[in-house]
Amino acid sequence: MNQEILREITPLTGHDCFTMFAREKKGFDFPLHFHDEFELNFIRNAKGAQRIVGDHMDEIGGLELVLVGPNLPHGWFTHRCRSRSIYEVTIQFHRDFLPAALLNRNQLSFIKNMLEKASRGILFSRAAAEQYAGRIEALEKQQGFDSVLELLSILQGLSTTDLRMLSSAPAQDGAQQHTSRRIQKAMEYMHQHFDDTVSLREVAALANMTEVSFSRFFKKRTGNTFIEVLNEIRMGNASRMLIDTTHTVHEIAYQCGFNNLSNFNRTFRKKKNCTPTEYRQRFAGSRIFV
Template sequence: MNQKIVREITPLTDSDFFTLFSRKKKEFDFPLHFHEEYELNLILNAKGARRIIGDHVETIDDLELVFVGTNLYHGWFTHECKSEMIQEVTIQFNNEILNAQFLNKNQSSYLKKLFEDSKKGILFPAETISAIKDRILILKDSQGFNSVLNFMQIFHQLSLSPYKTLCNEGFQETSPNANSRRIKQVFDYMNQNFRNDINLNDVSKLVNMHEVSLSRFIKKRTGKNFIDCLNEIRIGQVCRLIIDTTQSISEIAYTCGFNNISYFNRVFKKKKGCTPKEFRENFSGIRLYV
């Protein structure tokens, strides 16, 4: 793969609620890109294609539905796909149509979480796709306010469905469970100081908690221990530098707070399923272009 990461200027205007593109094709030809709009992408019959969302790389199956947050790198590539008829429906919209005032209502709590998680890219399971794909496919035939209602029904259904996020925490510098003041403090501190030697004692003083209590608190809120959370942030930043720079792997590791290369390599392999060198090869030649 030899291409740049491009900033896409979408055709969405201030008077549009959303835009929808439906197309059939034999291959993927759009480069890795990002844009300010949210994007829901349904892809059918493209088994063997490669998906890149942020720092996550994966070969896809025949049913693919991904929700991408704002300014998150994403792209699909033909790779090993042999299909003669790929079907793709892309829905794009900006964050003004579902603003904080709307998402903070009790009835919108599931939608709010969906949009927060989209910062890391969301992949829906095959069962969800099978249940909702027809509704997405016929959305292009909706007119006027009916199209808005159908759009809202799609996202309501998706917000109630199981899904998994794709990127590491650090790639987009997200802070999970931001409704908690303390957990936000913890993640803000780690995002700002991941290059330094951070330990649980330092963070516990920041939030006025005992180390043991803070450790349990983080585990309860995130499902991960303190070191795992810190390593996710560091690995996310490592991935960004691997993609965006030509620095050596060891230099990047030290820059991002890993002082032991053997330990760094083990953590990276565990988190990404490949070595840092293999990860860089997946993104060979890709550079940010704004």
């Protein structure tokens, strides 16, 4: 598997529980990728397509349901699929959608076990996919709290079915899990001020450190540089605005802290493997946030 792996920055924000994207398509064109969120993917009528999850590769049948854990490379590819009416539902939710304190309760032990196994990717049985297909497809018609409860109910039900793990090894967890108050304070500041000029100097000052020391400290704790994380925060917000608003690309770029449109377009293409306009067209009117 020599494909380049794209790090996807999803448009989920800290205020969302999950996002859902349902669409009909003629083929699979998104590259092999990974992201910080869990992803539940339901696919109908794509027999012959190829699925890659971690180091596992397989040709899929006409119906499948897969749960992928955070930072696990995955992707579906047209391969030998001849269908021109593929139907796909993608549900993404934060890794802390269910906090550890809640997952440790006896009543959620099955879900906890399933989410842990998702670090290697899970393929549910065809029977389970058939059983939950209707509820997954209808989830976009739910609203607010009811939709959150329904997603939890679906996850609970799936956690009691037969689970087949795909990848031989779990994802290399590069997630930004850290206990440092300095890092947390810096992250909070960047999330609050991503739409303005945010310098390494001012964030380092918040942590009461020199720029050089903070830069090394930040990279060691998060696995990314200060500017990489700041750009990811800006890209996530820009992606959300492209879907949720009618603002021009130029307006969104400036509202997300990019003072140069060319730089925004270049960064967006590098992170998303498409232009902002192509991204908007791909998701317009078909993605919901809860």
